[in-house]
Amino acid sequence: MHADDSAGSPRRIKSIQTASAILEAIQYLEEPTFTDICNEVDISKGTVHTYLETLENEGFIAKSGTEYQLGVRLVTMGESVRNQTDIYRAGQDEVEKLAEKTGEWVHLTVECQGQEVTLYESSGDRAIAMDYHLRMRESPQYLYHTAAGKAMLACFDRDRVREIVDQQGFVQRTEKTITDLETLFDELDQIQAQGYAVNDEEEVRGMRSVGTAITGPDATVRGAISVTAPTSRLSGDYFESEIPELVMEAANIIEVNLETAGVQKPR
Structure with missing residues (x-):
């Protein structure tokens, strides 16, 4: 194993970073072959081959013919992570x-390394775009173009918001996507004042959402909850007042659940 010992930088285990890069390549590439993975991670073929054999032997990836995919062992590990997360429970x-x-x-989401990750979602009897919403679970989202993400950003100090944007950059998904810091900060001020985003x-044309942050007893951001629907249904007072009230009520109940979960039960 190798560590990054460059002056002023935290120590990192190089082999873990390499394994992570290979797993991410397999996750995001479509039916990747050995050559595809080598091209993506830009390390020697011999090194890639050794990592692939090790990861396959440990159950983290699987091979079908010439193509690789993530292994089912990751499913059980992911479920364990989610089940141990307070906000999920x-x-x-x-x-x-x-x-x-x-x-x-x-959607119930959390912030992880400056992006939004879905912990849990549920679809009502009128919900549409099933495939899209299920794919949201497979990859993190940018915080600045989702309601839940912006709700969490509004709780962060501005230096942290700048740091996140510097790391992620602005990616314009639609003509309404926020693409500059000044506009983002103005909206975050509004979110703080009204309590929801x-x-x-801004992410998908024809879709709107309302979200609010979920905070813990110490006012730290624990996650967010949001409702998403087509613009034809999420409009007028329903969009501007009814859904925000329902979302904030649900967030408040989750916050109470988080608070009382830490209270010791009487003997």
Whole structure:
């Protein structure tokens, strides 16, 4: 194993970084072959071959013919991570209830390394775009173009927001996507004042969402909850007041669940 010993930088284990890069390449490439993976990670073929054999032997990846895919061992590990996450345990039922009330998609998300990761989602009886929402679980999203993401950003200090944007950059998904810091900061101020964020076709044309942050007892951001629906249904007072009230109510209940989960039970 090798570590990054460059002056002023934290120590890193090079072999773990390499394994992570290979796993990410397999996740995001479509039916990758050995050559595809070598081209993506830009390390020697011999090194890639050794890592692939090791990862396959450990169950982290699987090979079918000449193509690689992630292994099912990661499924059980992911489930274990989610089940041990406080906000998932505190929020699962509220996500289900909100999806039933609205009939739409409801997502429970967290921030991880400056991006938004879906922990849990539920679809109501009117929910659309099933494939798209299920794919959201497979890759992190940019915080600045989702309602839940912006709600979490609004709770961070501005230096951290700048750091996240510097790391991620602005990617314009639609003509309404925020692409500059000044506009983003203005919107974050508004979100702080009103208590919730909106995504008005900023990620996908024809779709809107409303989200609010979930905070812990120490005011730290624990995650966010959001409702997503087509613009034809999420409009007018329903978009501007009814759904925001329902989302903030659900967030409040999750916060109470988080608070009371830490209270010692009487003997």
